[in-house]
Amino acid sequence: MGNEPHVVILGAGFAGVAAMKMLRKAPVRVTVINKNDYQAFQPLLYQVATDVLSANEIGFPVRQMLHGHRAWAFHQAAVTGIDLGKRQVTVEGMEPISYDYLVIALGAVVNYFGTKGAAEHAFPLYTLADAERLKTHVLEGLEAVDKNPALIDDGALRFCVVGGGPTGVEIAGAMAELLDTELKQDYPNLPLDKAEIHLYEAGPQLLGPFKPGLRDYAKRALENLGVRVHLGVGVVAVESNRVHLKSGEMIKAHTLVWGAGLQANPLVSSLGIDLVKGRVPVNPDLSLKDHPEVFAAGDVAIVTEPKTSRPLPQLGSVAKQAGEHVGRTIAGLLRGKGRIPFRYRDRGTMATIGRGAAVAELPAGFTLTGPIAWMGWLLVHLVLLSGSIERSLTLRDWAWNILTRRRSKRIVVDVSRR
């Protein structure tokens, strides 16, 4: 140990973890730096926010994933800078770390597009902590209104969602189901039928990148669950109990979920390279221009699809495949292999709208809707999440919860209270 090339991976999301796993048997020393001690399975955050799953069912400790590696270190720390010239990374509370290869997989942060009050009062849904905060807010809000029903007139039972992409659609559907299922048994004295869920999308349709038939289906499926879908309606300001629309209308609501957009981790602006839409442009092999030893993958990078000349979408599947490509490339370089361009294999995209309804867009133009799409979604996630005994145990419980409408135990452990 000590003489092997040192691979430093920044970020343990889909891209960083995939790169890490591809380096398991490589003759390298791997250092992973991440601000949390776990990887969150982000596509299921809305299930944690609505308490179908508990946080530790979709959070996987990074250190445990590194057990099989030859020489490794993990640092739970915030990255504060990257010096491409010195080949060094600076990290909060540590000496600078030198690398031979660097994988930038720092992901994204929420983009509020300057919406007034959104950073303070809206509930984003990009991290596991976000999901826990939203769940706690909703459950504590129900306790409060149960004690003081007058809060209903102030909007305590009105839940707003901004953004008609997959995040917005999935959380709106899941919240409708949360309010419709066991909560009625849990709050017999609360008029939960007065609860309203509003979904605001500034553009003309839901699920923009999907085919028109799927978009219409998604809208109908949400409306069947009681969600009020507002297209072409923008949100301009947020207070703790008010939402202001572009039309000037003011909505009384204690909860606003922000599913409206992301931007690349702002740390990459310190790289001293020209960014594209705030993201890191990469060569076809995902390395950086003039820096063949540095790679970027996942939401932080912008990868142009050669066939369409359009950027690949910011999806978990793109991040995972890009991370695998980077890990394989570094391992290959050490065995004297050459670099090959990254090819994204589109295996389809999907979104669920509550239990039993989903839309799926498959390669070669096929589409699916309804219960069949939903079962497909369930299977795909079972496969994606599995790969260890631990994960399969989680999944068994999780599939069971979903199929039986049994939720995880709704408890809020408030560690701030002594």
Next chain:
Amino acid sequence: MGNEPHVVILGAGFAGVAAMKMLRKAPVRVTVINKNDYQAFQPLLYQVATDVLSANEIGFPVRQMLHGHRAWAFHQAAVTGIDLGKRQVTVEGMEPISYDYLVIALGAVVNYFGTKGAAEHAFPLYTLADAERLKTHVLEGLEAVDKNPALIDDGALRFCVVGGGPTGVEIAGAMAELLDTELKQDYPNLPLDKAEIHLYEAGPQLLGPFKPGLRDYAKRALENLGVRVHLGVGVVAVESNRVHLKSGEMIKAHTLVWGAGLQANPLVSSLGIDLVKGRVPVNPDLSLKDHPEVFAAGDVAIVTEPKTSRPLPQLGSVAKQAGEHVGRTIAGLLRGKGRIPFRYRDRGTMATIGRGAAVAELPAGFTLTGPIAWMGWLLVHLVLLSGSIERSLTLRDWAWNILTRRRSKRIVVDVSRR
């Protein structure tokens, strides 16, 4: 609904929940008030603190336990006062609540005995939030020392426990196992063999109420796990990284677990009755003097054992039986039955010292130590915790974790960080 007698239960610990369950079929309206939305299974808090179990494996939502009741309400709120004359309870953020029958089961709070700095820096272990805080502190501390090994000289790997009762003995043993098992795989760069666990007991022995043979066994078993047991050593002050002993000695340690004592919930001092050792004295049927409609049970009450004239210990089993007695008494009164005195049936007490070692003191003078006592402990807790499908599922995973040395997933979801 509305004409039934109104039973108000303050607190959803062992006593409050037991009383509640006994009233399920009774012709009453039940209102339960508790500061959390869950009941915590307190005897296993040390397992959450050392990450063998996750918080929602030993926290059970009170609302779900009330589903079978005829007419009920639950308020997640702090009780601010009890007016025995007006037969009213005052609650944070609500109108005063009138009762026909009142069950005071408000439990205890930690007693620091005026030890300087303890309230700010020591880690108690009486609530589920306490256990989560301790776990987070330990795991974040390991991450910090892994980044900065110089912290070892400052005491970052020295863990102190105050109090040689069951809480102190069980957490010291569990911490020794945590450091000795998978953590070594998770922190390959950390000299975990330098970690020290110190147990301080001001009195002359561990597990004071147990028989001498069991006390000696517990001390040997802890020492076999590497715990340094200090008898007759008091702690007089605590800082965030220092522990000051009565002898004047100063110990560098970043963690001090407080297992040294409890006092009854201070709210009972507002009752206007003469307390005994800060606790509520009760009639043989557990009702209050001059207030046959008010009962007290659990850690908040002091119950004198008629045979020995000594107070019953502050144990979960005493609280549970007392709560059942109160619930049965109220149900019986409504059917015209009389009051009978409470009789505690001692089914034994036990404490574990790591995996595979325990002490048990059974009725009729029998004692057990070693693996047999430990298996007995496991069985007793399986039985105590079960009673619903949800609980048995938990238990299956939990027994599995304990038997296979597989821990729950060590992740810290820090919701305070955006």
